[in-house]
Amino acid sequence: MKKFSTYGFSGINVKKDIAERFRAFSKSVSKSHSETLEAMLNFFKWNNLNPNDNLGVKADDTKKRINALIAIVRNIEKQQTLPTKAMLDTLFQEITQSEEQEEIEMTKDPFDFGTPETITRDTELEHYRNRFEEIQQELSGYKNQMDVLWRQLIYTKGTFGKGYHKLNMDKDELEHFKKVLNNVHHHNRTKS
Structure with a gap:
């Protein structure tokens, strides 16, 4: 008291x-x-x-809004958060594996460079000449592919605005064109 x-x-x-x-x-x-x-x-x-x-907490509109927000949050979790977590888990697994591989390689003799390959000046010159010719052939192939694209490009006048170019090529042809270019690009990178 x-x-x-x-x-x-x-x-x-x-x-x-x-x-x-x-x-x-x-x-x-x-x-x-x-x-x-x-x-x-x-x-x-x-x-x-x-x-x-009236805060509207018991109103049907508010319940619908809350349910919509819950659905949005669940969708974000399903579409963004969980896949991102899976990618990060995969990344960390790869880092762990690469660190283990580095530890294994550290135990090997660090100064073992193998037997060097002797290259004469003529061999080296021949190598660069061959590579130059391959690159010229690839460039020619690219030019041919671009010619194919240019021939299928059509100018279309816009009804209400500027005109635009339209590629007159069906989906299968375009996919084939992409594969050809990717194969050439991939082939070049593996050679280099």
Whole structure:
């Protein structure tokens, strides 16, 4: 009682059933009715709310919005978070494997370079000459492929704006064209 003797109290008249509800609620929230009432007042003040405001939490529209947000979050988790996690797991596994491989290679003799291959000047010159001819043939192949593309490119006037170029090639032809270019590019990279 000493604690409360320093405060001045005031009586408030409320209906009996409301007072009983408040007492039950107050027991679950804090030690005294004053602290409970103060917490409630602070809540409304800090959140800039009025007790008569309809927050719409029980409205069907709000439930639909909440369900839509839940669906969006689940979709993000399914489409982005989980695949990203799987990629990171794979990456870390590869890093671990490469570190283990490095440890194995560290145990080998670091100065074993194998037997060097002797190359004469003529052999080296022949190698570069052959490579030059291969690159010229590949360039010629690229030019031929580009000629095929240019011949199938058609200028189309725009109805409401600028004109544009349209590639008159069906999907299978385009896929074949891409494969041919990729094979040539891949073949060049493996040779280098």
